[in-house]
Amino acid sequence: MNDAIRNLGQRKISRRAALAGLGAGASFLAMPWVARAADDTIRIGFPTPLTGPYAAEAKDQVKSAELAIKLVNDKGGIGGRKVELLVRDGKLNGGEAATRTLELIEKDKVHAVVGALSSAVQLAVNEVTRARGVIYISISQSDTINEKKDSSKYTFHEAMNPHMTTAAVARHAFKKGNKVAHLVADYAYGHEMLRGFKRAQAAIGAETVGELLHPIGAPDYSTLMPRLRAMKPDILCISNFGRDQANSIKQAVDFGMKQQMKIVVPVLLHNQRLAVGPEVFEGVVGGANYYWELESKLPSAKTFNDAFRAANGGAIPTDYGAYGFTGVSSLLLAMQAAGGTDTEKVVAALEGLKYDVAKGAQHYRKCDHQSVQSVLVLESKKKADMKGANDFFNIVENEAPSEDVLRSCKELGFPA
């Protein structure tokens, strides 16, 4: 209780939070055991960019993460303790997200952190969590976080990484002799995707005819189109994220690029296909960690979708949204196995965990804590072929989970 009062003083509190706090205070006076139970709550910090060009994906991650927590709480929590998700807006800014994470750890005393939707921001969050020995499960793509210098005992990477994603997409979409032009968001994610694609191209024998960088969050791509066209590629490979994906594909199509080349992206985003419509995305190929249609084959996907539908008025979970669910679920399963929140025990449990909560079998590789998982390759459907409002994509490939698609532990700098 003293802790709670001190926290109230330190935090900026909204009126609602203040009322809730007053309510909690009153119930404490009346029933001391309620407050003690509240103190037992397992708190999971969730920094995510609720505002900015990745807001749609971030919001879906929150929904799915909340679902994972609700399902556990409905069954009585973990060892009788309730679980709570503390969502904070990192504004797609490394400094902002790191500050929010620090507050979550120091003031809110979270037991673990999940989240951060940007390859660059997750590294900033990881700096904070690993320095304080707090478990962090990243749910956004990054290759760097797998490498020895950024790794830590406490760092886990639930999202796919650019290396495995681009390799799967390239294997399906590129042929020997193809000419590939790259349009790339100028930050860690774009650079890592580009590196992954080029490595895959070298193996396949597809040539790079040019690469253009664009600033993150750019609304207009018209000035880049003449140069991309002049490169005369067979494939236009667009490695950016969130609204940048919608705007760049839309404008490439407006400029008539699709008549001359195929558009390929590292991850085909449900939210962005929703934002620009079927005509624009038709034929675009890209990777994905999850697509709701998996439910026709996978029981775990069906269970996840049904629970999500029930909690969200019939809506289906999206690709990046699913990371919120699989990431938080893996943490909760490990906490259950560890019998609580003791960091060392939970880390050991995560390392030994085999889980299938939405997309088939998954486990964290021992050396870099990368989640080994299936990789989907999707193609956006024609409007005429859509069988329902959410029937966006064809699953053209579902690569089974394998450590072979990851860079070796040795290459990442870990002792063999």
Place this chain on the structure above:
Amino acid sequence: MDAELILIQLFSGVALGAILVITALGLSIIFGMLGVVNFAHGALFMIGAYAGLWVASLTGSFWWGLLVAPIMIGVFGMAIEWLLVRPLYGRSVDDPLLLTFGLSYVLVEAVRIVFGNDGIPFPTPSQLTGVANLGVGYFPIYRLFVIVVVAVVLLLLWLALEKTKFGLIVRAGSRDPTIMRVLGVNISKVWLLVFGVGVGLAALGGVLAGPMRTVNPEMGSLVLIEAFVVTVIGGLGSLLGSVVAGLLVGVAISMTALFAPEMGTIVMFALMALVLLVRPRGLFGKAA
């Protein structure tokens, strides 16, 4: 690098400049005539896009959206002037700035609550889809249409300000409102209308941008910054300045794209810094 590419790049720059001009114009008019820095400009641009989409889906025609939404939002802008901005005239210039800044947050959050965070598709009108061959390269027909609309709007504005009695009153009022009052002109009504026109132009920019970008609650945030940069380069309050600066920024961005496209956002700030060093009041700014 061949001449053809440089030519099409130059054209892309002018086309992008036209879009920048239409987004900056409303901001420039309101500041020039009323001295109010409208920080809600980007949010009103966004509301305009949503309104355009709403009218277009209601009537089944993009053209109604293009026509009706700016008027709707213009009237909404007049309500803002009348209810919120007017009580602040005569006080520090910071007051309306803070007010509109807060208002922009309210508008963005309101749209988030009503329409959600997801982007909404705004299809290009069927008559304007496709690309045109310009000889030096291909260009979307819709973007050519936007250039035409911007030219027409500029012509109408110029005629209204330079050739009508109302325009005379507006211009005089922006120089010395006190004398205008002494002469028996109801300057409040003029300001109300000017604010409405400025906001209507922001909304028109939003409707025009809809088919090029997705419609989402945050589509106005960068627009506000771009509009500010353009008006500052052009000289605060100068309409001609806004037009010249808009085209200049567009061309600067497209020329940068030839060798360092990742600098596309920074280049407009660099240009602004450069212009302010040489001409602290902007290209067409008048000395106080």
